Structure formats: C-alpha cells, structure tokens
Amino acid sequence: MRPFHGRRILLGVTGGIASYKTAWLARLLSQAGAEVDTVMTKSAREFIGAVTFEALTGRPVHTELVAEGSALDHIRLAQAAELVVVAPATADFLARAAGGRSDDLLAACLLATKAPVLLVPAMNDMMWAHQQTIANVAHLRSIGYTVLDPDTGPLASPQEGAGAGRMPEPDTIFAQVGRMLEPKGALNGKRVVVTAGPTRESLDPVRFLSNYSSGKMGVAIAAAAWRRGAEVTLIAGPLSITPPLGMRALDVESTSDMANAVRSELSTADVLVMAAAPADFKPATVAVAKIKKTTRPEALAIEETPDILKSTRDARRPGSVIVGFALETDDVMAHAAEKLRAKELDLIVVNDAREPGAGFGGDTNRVTIMAPNAEPVALPLMSKAEVADAILDRVEALLGGR
Ligand SMILES: Cc1cc2nc3c(=O)[nH]c(=O)nc-3n(C[C@H](O)[C@H](O)[C@H](O)COP(=O)(O)O)c2cc1C
Numbered sequence: 001m002r003p004f005h006g007r008r009i010l011l012g013v014t015g016g017i018a019s020y021k022t023a024w025l026a027r028l029l030s031q032a033g034a035e036v037d038t039v040m041t042k043s044a045r046e047f048i049g050a051v052t053f054e055a056l057t058g059r060p061v062h063t064e065l066v067a068e069g070s071a072l073d074h075i076r077l078a079q080a081a082e083l084v085v086v087a088p089a090t091a092d093f094l095a096r097a098a099g100g101r102s103d104d105l106l107a108a109c110l111l112a113t114k115a116p117v118l119l120v121p122a123m124n125d126m127m128w129a130h131q132q133t134i135a136n137v138a139h140l141r142s143i144g145y146t147v148l149d150p151d152t153g154p155l156a157s158p159q160e161g162a163g164a165g166r167m168p169e170p171d172t173i174f175a176q177v178g179r180m181l182e183p184k185g186a187l188n189g190k191r192v193v194v195t196a197g198p199t200r201e202s203l204d205p206v207r208f209l210s211n212y213s214s215g216k217m218g219v220a221i222a223a224a225a226w227r228r229g230a231e232v233t234l235i236a237g238p239l240s241i242t243p244p245l246g247m248r249a250l251d252v253e254s255t256s257d258m259a260n261a262v263r264s265e266l267s268t269a270d271v272l273v274m275a276a277a278p279a280d281f282k283p284a285t286v287a288v289a290k291i292k293k294t295t296r297p298e299a300l301a302i303e304e305t306p307d308i309l310k311s312t313r314d315a316r317r318p319g320s321v322i323v324g325f326a327l328e329t330d331d332v333m334a335h336a337a338e339k340l341r342a343k344e345l346d347l348i349v350v351n352d353a354r355e356p357g358a359g360f361g362g363d364t365n366r367v368t369i370m371a372p373n374a375e376p377v378a379l380p381l382m383s384k385a386e387v388a389d390a391i392l393d394r395v396e397a398l399l400g401g402r
Pocket residue numbers: 013014015016017018041042043044089090091092093122123124127
C-alpha cells in the first residue's frame with residue numbers, strides 16, 4: 001500500500017547535524033508514493049549532499065533563489081506543494097520564518113505557499129530553551145504552522161546537554177505527515193478515548209490472571225483516529241507492541257485501574273472505543289508473598305472485576321459515541337446483540353476468537369459490526385488497520401448526524 005501516492009511534498013532541509021536523519025525521511029516519503037521536491041539551504045549542503053536527496057527522491061534538488069533558468073522556482077514549488085515539511089529546522093531558520101524573510105529559496109517558498117507547514121526543529125538544548133526561540137515558535141504556531149517539539153536525549157556533541165533539542169525520529173515525522181495529509185472528517189479535533197490490550201489481576205507479587213490480547217486492534221484504532229485529526233488518549237494494559245506515536249498514553253495494570261482511567265477521561269470524550277480485553281475475573285485474595293509450591297492452595301477462588309462499560313455509563317458525555325467489542329467463542333452473535341443492548345452502545349464490533357485470522361494476537365481480523373435497529377454488517381478478513389478505518393467511518397457517520 002502506498003498511502004501518499006502522488007501527493008506532492010516540499011521537503012526543506014536546513015543546516016543542522018540532524019539533516020542526516022532527513023535522508024531517511026525522504027526515503028520513507030518516497031516509498032509511500034509521495035513526489036518529494038527537496039529544497040536545501042546553503043548551510044544544509046555543508047552537512048549533507050544534494051545528490052543524496054536527488055537519489056532518494058528521484059527528483060532534482062533545488063537550492064538557489066536566484067539562478068539562471070529557475071527564476072520562479074519558489075512560486076512553482078510552493079504552489080505545487082500539498083504540504084511543506086522543514087526538517088531539521090534550525091534556530092536561524094525558525095527566526096527567518098517567524099520574521100517573514102524571503103532571502104533564500106526555502107524561506108521564500110514558505111511565504112509563497114498555501115499548503116500546511118510542518119516545522120521540525122533540531123538544535124542545541126540551550127538554543128531551544130532560549131527566549132528568542134520560544135517567542136519565534138509561539139509566533140509560528142499562532143499563524144497556523146505545526147511545530148513539533150524536539151525530543152529529549154543525547155545531542156550530537158558529547159559536550160552538549162541532554163535537554164530537549166533532538167530532532168524527532170523520521171518515523172514520528174512521517175506519522176505527522178500522514179495526519180496532516182489525511183482528508184478531514186467528523187473526527188477532526190474531537191477527543192477520542194481508546195482502550196487497548198489485556199489487563200492483569202495479581203495472584204501474588206509474581207503471578208497474575210490475564211488473557212492473550214496483544215493490543216493490536218486498539219492500537220490500530222487509536223492510530224487511525226489520530227491520523228484523522230482526533231486528539232487521542234490511549235488507555236492501555238500491558239501491550240505486546242509499541243504504542244503509536246503522537247498520542248497521550250495512560251498505562252494501566254488491572255481492570256479496576258482501567259475503569260478508573262476511563263471514568264476520568266469520559267466526561268470530555270466525544271468518542272469511546274473499548275477495544276481492550278479487560279480481565280473479567282480476579283483472584284479473590286492477593287497473597288502478599290510469592291505462593292510456594294508447598295503452600296499451594298487446592299483451588300483458586302476468583303471474583304468478578306468491575307464491568308467497565310456498565311460502571312462508567314453515568315460518566316458519558318451526552319451525544320458521545322460509544323463503541324464496544326465482543327470477543328466470543330460460542331453463540332457469538334446472540335451474546336453480542338445482548339451486550340449492545342445491555343450496555344447501551346452505539347456500535348459493537350464482534351469477533352469470534354476461534355475463527356482463523358480473527359481475534360487476539362494476529363495482524364488481521366474478521367469482524368461483524370452491529371448497531372441498534374440495523375442489520376449486522378459482516379466485513380471480510382482484513383488487516384487490523386483496515387478494520388480500524390471501517391469502524392471509524394461508521395463513528396464519523398454517527399458523529400456527523402449528532
Ligand atoms: C557543526 C555544526 C552543527 C550545527 N547544528 C545546528 C543545529 O543542530 N541546529 C541549529 O539550529 N543550528 C545548527 N548549527 C548552526 C547553523 O548551521 C547556522 O545557524 C546556519 O546559519 C543555519 O543556516 P540555515 O538555517 O540557512 O540552514 C550548526 C552549526 C555547525 C557548525
């Protein structure tokens with residue numbers, strides 16, 4: 001799949017050490033199908049060769065504002081772009097952009113474009129923390145530019161501090177590009193809360209009851225909602241995969257932790273998607289010390305954990321869209337229909353844990369989506385990313401109608 005097929009991106013590169021990472025970004029964008037026009041400042045060419053970007057993007061690299069045969073390059077490039085990304089953006093470039101300067105090709109392109117602008121600063125931590133840079137970034141944000149916060153961590157030179165200043169990784173920038181290129185629908189700007197993964201219920205300090213949930217389905221939904229412009233909070237039990245970039249993540253352990261987190265987020269949420277598989281049972285008592293083989297109990301007494309959807313029903317914001325999941329192994333559709341009704345859901349996504357390619361762990365799922373007073377819609381076997389989009393299309397339709 002080439003998600004950015006034919007999309008025109010102007011990639012600006014300025015003179016920072018992190019420009020070596022921008023080569024990887026250029027490759028990611030080109031591989032995703034984008035047509036990438038690289039514009040480099042004079043300083044950037046001291047750090048990395050234009051030929052690298054030419055080879056990675058398969059397109060000529062632009063460097064001069066005033067050059068024979070390319071007198072109106074800045075206007076042509078700026079107007080063709082659907083998105084302008086400057087990575088790294090030096091402190092000096094931020095100052096030039098904030099001042100509305102146009103004395104080099106890249107700065108001129110910023111003034112001549114109508115496309116959204118993404119600036120990815122990278123610099124020494126003292127430079128990033130300086131009042132001048134803070135004021136420049138505040139101004140650039142106030143005129144509608146998206147300015148990513150730099151990461152914290154080791155900077156290029158061992159003498160530099162470890163405060164914020166590192167350029168975010170190419171994957172993070174790539175994800176942000178995806179969010180900015182995505183056509184915007186009803187989820188844009190909405191608050192979406194997604195639960196994902198299993199929960200764990202302690203038996204003693206080293207053992208727990210849990211299930212095989214990997215969190216992949218919930219994470220796919222959170223990532224897709226974020227790409228559609230939502231402000232996403234992911235409430236996750238212990239995941240088997242790295243949580244997606246760009247969103248707020250709240251880590252929880254037990255089902256009651258998850259219920260508490262959902263309750264505190266729900267009053268401001270426009271959408272709740274409960275894709276987690278919270279443990280339904282917990283040991284009736286939790287041993288304070290590790291249970292020894294010699295003191296093994298004959299049987300394990302278990303009790304129910306809180307039902308998150310039921311216990312948080314009164315915390316829902318009026319008009320919000322609530323989506324539940326039902327993972328069943330028998331009488332699948334009847335159980336799901338009962339859950340849809342009893343928990344007052346807008347949608348329930350049903351899967352059969354015993355069906356090949358569906359349910360826990362894998363990268364695919366085969367689901368049926370049920371809504372009150374509507375025929376269930378059985379979807380074919382799809383990737384979890386495609387299932388996430390199918391669910392969110394329906395969520396957007398519901399939001400649009402409220
Ligand atoms: C070795 C070296 C590394 C540099 N790294 C950075 C950097 O990471 N971020 C930054 O803002 N400036 C950095 N600078 C300073 C910029 O290169 C300088 O401000 C330059 O004028 C920026 O030009 P440009 O914004 O037109 O590309 C560095 C300079 C040198 C010599």
